[in-house]
Amino acid sequence: MAENSQENSQETKSPAKLEIDRPTDFKFHLAYDVYSRAWDQNPSDAARLKLNELISTLANDENAYQDFYGQIQEYRDGGFSAFRSGRTRIETQRKRDWQRADTRDGRNRRHK
Numbered sequence: 001m002a003e004n005s006q007e008n009s010q011e012t013k014s015p016a017k018l019e020i021d022r023p024t025d026f027k028f029h030l031a032y033d034v035y036s037r038a039w040d041q042n043p044s045d046a047a048r049l050k051l052n053e054l055i056s057t058l059a060n061d062e063n064a065y066q067d068f069y070g071q072i073q074e075y076r077d078g079g080f081s082a083f084r085s086g087r088t089r090i091e092t093q094r095k096r097d098w099q100r101a102d103t104r105d106g107r108n109r110r111h112k
């Protein structure tokens with residue numbers, strides 16, 4: 001019986017996942033989703049305590065999104081070394097140029 005009480009006390013000491021999602025607040029909802037995924041991927045109690053601290057801070061301060069994403073990056077399983085903000089350059093091609101190249105490539109494949 002004493003062993004059961006020790007096991008129960010150890011289970012209660014592990015941090016619990018916070019349920020403070022706000023589905024109507026889009027930015028916070030996405031941040032909570034990032035937190036939730038990081039929580040599920042990290043079994044360590046120390047990591048989970050830090051994740052709880054990060055989402056709690058974000059819940060109380062609406063201007064802390066950049067800090068939140070910068071600090072949560074190490075707990076995410078995405079392979080990214082740092083959070084980057086800014087625009088990414090996308091190279092495009094005119095439809096007619098693409099059609100010409102595709103027709104030429106198809107013709108070359110048929111006659112090989």
